[in-house]
Amino acid sequence: xxxxxxxxxxxxxxxxxxxxxxxxxxxxxxxxxxxxxxxxxxxxxxxxxxxxxxxxxxxxxxxxxxxxxxxxxxxxxxxxxxxxxxxxxxxxxxxxxxxxxxxxxxxxxxxxxxxxxxxxxxxxxxxxxxxxxxxxxxxxxxxxxxxxxxxxxxxxxxxxxxxxxxxxxxxxxxxxxxxxxxxxxxxxxxxxxxxxxxxxxxxxxxxxxxxxxxxxxxxxxxxxxxxxxxxxxxxxxxxxxxxxxxxxxx
Amino acid sequence: xxxxxxxxxxxxxxxxxxxxxxxxxxxxxxxxxxxxxxxxxxxxxxxxxxxxxxxxxxxxxxxxxxxxxxxxxxxxxxxxxxxxxxxxxxxxxxxxxxxxxxxxxxxxxxxxxxxxxxxxxxxxxxxxxxxxxxxxxxxxxxxxxxxxxxxxxxxxxxxxxxxxxxxxxxxxxxxxxxxxxxxxxxxxxxxxxxxxxxxxxxxxxxxxxxxxxxxxxxxxxxxxxxxxxxxxxxxxxxxxxxxxxxxxxx
DNA sequence: AAGTGGTCTAGACCACTCA
DNA sequence: GAGTGGTCTAGACCACTTA
Numbered sequence: 208x209x210x211x212x213x214x215x216x217x218x219x220x221x222x223x224x225x226x227x228x229x230x231x232x233x234x235x236x237x238x239x240x241x242x243x244x245x246x247x248x249x250x251x252x253x254x255x256x257x258x259x260x261x262x263x264x265x266x267x268x269x270x271x272x273x274x275x276x277x278x279x280x281x282x283x284x285x286x287x288x289x290x291x292x293x294x295x296x297x298x299x300x301x302x303x304x305x306x307x308x309x310x311x312x313x314x315x316x317x318x319x320x321x322x323x324x325x326x327x328x329x330x331x332x333x334x335x336x337x338x339x340x341x342x343x344x345x346x347x348x349x350x351x352x353x354x355x356x357x358x359x360x361x362x363x364x365x366x367x368x369x370x371x372x373x374x375x376x377x378x379x380x381x382x383x384x385x386x387x388x389x390x391x392x393x394x395x396x397x398x399x400x401x402x403x404x405x406x407x408x409x410x411x412x413x414x415x416x417x418x419x420x421x422x423x424x425x426x427x428x429x430x431x432x433x434x435x436x437x438x439x440x441x442x443x444x445x446x447x448x449x450x451x452x453x454x455x456x457x
Numbered sequence: 458x459x460x461x462x463x464x465x466x467x468x469x470x471x472x473x474x475x476x477x478x479x480x481x482x483x484x485x486x487x488x489x490x491x492x493x494x495x496x497x498x499x500x501x502x503x504x505x506x507x508x509x510x511x512x513x514x515x516x517x518x519x520x521x522x523x524x525x526x527x528x529x530x531x532x533x534x535x536x537x538x539x540x541x542x543x544x545x546x547x548x549x550x551x552x553x554x555x556x557x558x559x560x561x562x563x564x565x566x567x568x569x570x571x572x573x574x575x576x577x578x579x580x581x582x583x584x585x586x587x588x589x590x591x592x593x594x595x596x597x598x599x600x601x602x603x604x605x606x607x608x609x610x611x612x613x614x615x616x617x618x619x620x621x622x623x624x625x626x627x628x629x630x631x632x633x634x635x636x637x638x639x640x641x642x643x644x645x646x647x648x649x650x651x652x653x654x655x656x657x658x659x660x661x662x663x664x665x666x667x668x669x670x671x672x673x674x675x676x677x678x679x680x681x682x683x684x685x686x687x688x689x690x691x692x693x694x695x696x697x698x699x700x701x702x703x704x705x706x707x
Numbered sequence: 708a709a710g711t712g713g714t715c716t717a718g719a720c721c722a723c724t725c726a
Numbered sequence: 727g728a729g730t731g732g733t734c735t736a737g738a739c740c741a742c743t744t745a
Contacts, residue, residue, distance in 0.1 A: 218733060225658070244711065255735045257507070260712085268518055268668070270655045277711050277742035287652065293543075293705035384707075399703045402537065403653035403671045403696040405520045408475070418518070421653045421671035421696065446671065451651040453703045455543035457634075457644050468714060494730065505716045510731085527723035527730045 220258050223248060224265035231271050231282055238284040242272055270419030270447065283417070285447060288351060292399060292453040320348035320355060322376055326365055333362050336428060336439050341365035343374050345383070348413065355414050356448040361440040367392065383438070384429070392437050394429035399453075401425050403446060414445045421446040470508050473498060474515035481521050481532050488534040492522060520669030520697065533667075535697060538601060542649060542703040570598035570605060572626055576615055583612050586678060586689050591615035593624050595633070598663065605664050606698040611690040617642065633688070634679070642687050644679035651675050653696060664695045671696040 217225070227243075230236045243251065248259035263280050266272040274280045323346040334340055343365050348358040361383065363373055372378045373386050384394050406414070406422045414422070423446045429438040467475070477493075480486045493501065498509035513530050516522040524530045573596040584590055593615050598608040611633065613623055622628045623636050634644050656664070656672045664672070673696045679688040 220733080228658075246710075256737085258734060261733085263712090268655065269657070274712060275743080276713075278744075279711065285654075292703055394707050396704070396706050401651060401673075401701040401703070402699065403673050404535075405518065405669050405671065407519070408478075419655050421655065423651075423653050446653040449652065453542055453649045453651070453705075454646070455703075455705065456646050470714080496729075506718085508715060511714085513731090524731060525724080526732075528725075529730065 219252065219254060220261040220265065223252060223254075223259075223262035227262070227266055228269070228271060231266070236282050238282055240282045242266070242280045242282065244279050267417070268419045270417075270421075272419075273417045283447075287450040288356065288448055290444075290449055290451050292451060293397075293455060316351075318350045318353070320350050322347045324374060324376060326374070329362065333439055337362060337364050337436055339364040339366065343368050345373070351448070354448075355445070357442055357444045358413055359440055359442040361438055363387075363438055367437065387429075387437055392431045392435070394437065395432040396430040396434075397427060398430075399425055399427045401451065406443075410443055414443070416445060416447075423449060423451070425451070469502070469504060470511040470515065473502060473504075473509075473512035477512070477516055478519070478521060481516070486532050488532055490532045491529045492516070492531065494529050517667070518669045520667075520671075522669075523667045533697075537700040538606065538698055540694075540699055540701050542701060543647075543705060566601075568600045568603070570600050572597045574624060574626060576624070579612065583689055587612060587614050587686055589614040589616070593618050595623070601698070604698075605695070607692055607694045608663055609690055609692040611688055613637075613688055617687065637679075637687055642681045642685070644687065645682040646680040646684075647677060648680075649675055649677045651701065656693075660693055664693070666695060666697075673699060673701070675701070 216222075227236075236242065242263070245256060245259045245263065248254065248262060249256060252259075263272065263274070267274055267280070271283055272280050273283045323344075325344055327342055327344050329337065329340055329342045333342060341364075342362040345361045345363075346358070348355055350356060363383075367390065368374060368387075371386055371390060373383050378386055381388075387393055401423065403421045403423050406416055406420070410416070410422055411420075416422070423444040425440075425442040425444065427438075427440040427442065428436050429440075430436055466472075477486075486492065492513070495506060495509045495513065498504065498512060499506060502509075513522065513524070517524055517530070521533060522530050523533045573594075575594055577592055577594050579587065579590055579592045583592060591614075592612040595611045595613075596608070598605055600606060613633075617640065618624060618637075621636055621640060623633050628636055631638075637643055651673065653671045653673050656666055656670070660666070660672055661670075666672070673694040675690075675692040675694065677688075677690040677692065678686050679690075680686055
């Protein structure tokens with residue numbers, strides 16, 4: 208008697224992955240707990256090594272689990288930082304609103320890791336948006352508790368900021384936006400474009416991302432009151448470390 | 458003579474994946490082009506099947522390639538929809554700003570796929586935010602050109618909207634926000650919380666997502682002028698189909 | 708030293724696509 | 727019908743972690 212071929216049962220590795228995911232989402236396995244390893248899955252289910260690996264790979268690529276060399280596969284945690292886009296609108300008037308996701312980083316400050324400030328030829332997109340061919344570029348990486356969570360690249364029209372503190376590591380009180388103000392080009396308006404995708408290998412390396420972790424790309428453009436774009440800031444965020452918040456009125 | 462063991466060369470599958478990625482990013486392989494298949498990689502590099510598969514899996518999990526059963530592995534494309542968070546601030550005064558990412562969906566309208574409107578007990582988070590235990594829930598899925606790109610779940614305090622058109626499929630002109638206004642609870646303020654992660658299997662199925670595609674989760678809360686939360690809308694977006702745009706003033 | 712995940716080989720059968 | 731990707735077995739050696 209052969210099995211009914213009618214209903215397409217999912218493959219073994221899927222069923223195993225589904226079971227483990229269930230255990231994680233139900234809380235039966237909790238943050239940091241160890242999942243059954245390759246050897247355990249092999250003997251429990253009578254499957255080959257590659258099949259057990261495939262099951263674990265599903266959870267790893269979903270970002271639910273993290274493999275640790277020579278040790279095991281563990282349940283991953285989500286404790287995001289809250290990043291406020293347009294904060295001022297929110298706080299005073301709408302302070303009673305309750306956030307959906309807990310955030311973990313109150314008080315714990317950013318550390319700026321690596322700073323590079325150079326004058327460069329603008330890339331194609333940067334040149335188009337800032338309407339210039341030469342830019343000053345400020346690159347830096349941010350960490351929280353020693354773990355890198357974001358890196359950012361700001362570009363400024365070179366002729367506009369030449370000789371100003373913006374071309375030097377220490378920009379003084381108020382940062383680059385205050386200095387742009389000194390130069391008569393105070394930012395008055397911002398737009399942020401947000402997307403998400405899987406990281407390129409260099410991004411994964413720079414942010415120490417395990418598999419199954421997307422990056423959020425935020426492209427922020429600053430405009431003067433006259434509508435002139437004066438800064439383009441590309442931020443690459445570890446998606447597992449961030450919740451972005453935007454507030455606005457109807 | 459054994460090889461120098463000093464520098465950790467990346468494994469074979471990584472080197473192959475790196476080569477293919479390079480070809481994709483450089484434009485040598487373009488949108489929709491076919492990548493060398495498993496058999497081609499095996500013979501070209503003298504490797505086993507599993508190793509060739511592993512190389513292709515890297516690109517697939519990075520969202521750069523999509524496998525097609527019985528056909529091949531193809532370069533993937535990125536043609537996002539632009540979703541405006543706080544549009545009104547932007548258009549009139551800052552219309553001259555140029556967007557970074559092209560968007561593809563001008564004019565092509567959303568299709569609403571599946572609609573479900575039910576009264577339910579509120580989940581834990583929803584109950585906390587809306588401060589109620591019973592809610593009316595509106596679920597729907599949006600498609601563009603027949604491809605699903607988003608689904609959304611809106612919750613309203615049940616006692617507040619009971620008997621109104623919000624509990625029925627056709628909400629009339631202006632939609633649910635206009636009806637909330639009729640009820641004396643016009644939304645005056647919004648906050649959106651944005652995060653990204655890999656999809657759960659049901660999400661991947663509902664949005665028809667290939668591997669390597671994150672979802673963007675947008676949690677939008679609407680408040681009355683009095684600061685009372687009156688709607689909680691959870692949107693799940695195909696990250697490969699969207700760019701979110703937010704505008705705000707300094 | 709024992710156990711873990713990371714890489715790799717050499718096979719096999721299947722369902723699917725495409726000409 | 728030939729070729730493709732999807733699943734699976736049964737081995738192997740390695741680097742790494744943990745005790």
